[in-house]
Amino acid sequence: xxxxxxxxxxxxxxxxxxxxxxxxxxxxxxxxxxxxxxxxxxxxxxxxxxxxxxxxxxxxxxxxxxxxxxxxxxxxxxxxxxxxxxxxxxxxxxxxxxxxxxxxxxxxxxxxxxxxxxxxxxxxxxxxxxxxxxxxxxxxxxxxxxxxxxxxxxx
Numbered sequence: 697x698x699x700x701x702x703x704x705x706x707x708x709x710x711x712x713x714x715x716x717x718x719x720x721x722x723x724x725x726x727x728x729x730x731x732x733x734x735x736x737x738x739x740x741x742x743x744x745x746x747x748x749x750x751x752x753x754x755x756x757x758x759x760x761x762x763x764x765x766x767x768x769x770x771x772x773x774x775x776x777x778x779x780x781x782x783x784x785x786x787x788x789x790x791x792x793x794x795x796x797x798x799x800x801x802x803x804x805x806x807x808x809x810x811x812x813x814x815x816x817x818x819x820x821x822x823x824x825x826x827x828x829x830x831x832x833x834x835x836x837x838x839x840x841x842x843x844x845x846x847x848x849x850x851x
């Protein structure tokens with residue numbers, strides 16, 4: 697009996713320590729797909745702000761569900777030779793669980809950053825796909841998308 701308890705305890709600990717991250721990322725991917733499908737089928741209220749200047753433009757789009765909760769926030773800036781986008785995803789409790797940042801320019805430099813967050817806001821994993829060491833850390837996290845959207849300044 698004692699052997700069985702130790703075996704069960706070791707299985708639970710290994711799943712918690714090694715598999716927990718994967719199951720959390722699986723939940724994040726499922727929630728991401730749910731939100732993207734809702735965006736695709738226009739199930740969210742969408743507000744958009746844009747600005748165009750000489751040689752560059754910027755945009756902010758916020759997606760709000762039927763209960764007034766932000767589910768996705770998109771930012772984009774670009775010029776004739778470079779562009780950056782940032783997409784933030786929020787759960788039903790208003791907490792950001794995923795962000796995807798992309799930068800690219802005509803010289804071939806690019807950077808993709810994916811950040812996965814737990815339900816309590818702790819960073820689980822960050823992946824960097826890049827051919828440059830360009831820093832865009834300012835955009836990693838937006839905790840209050842409604843406030844950010846309200847004060848969106850395209851310049």
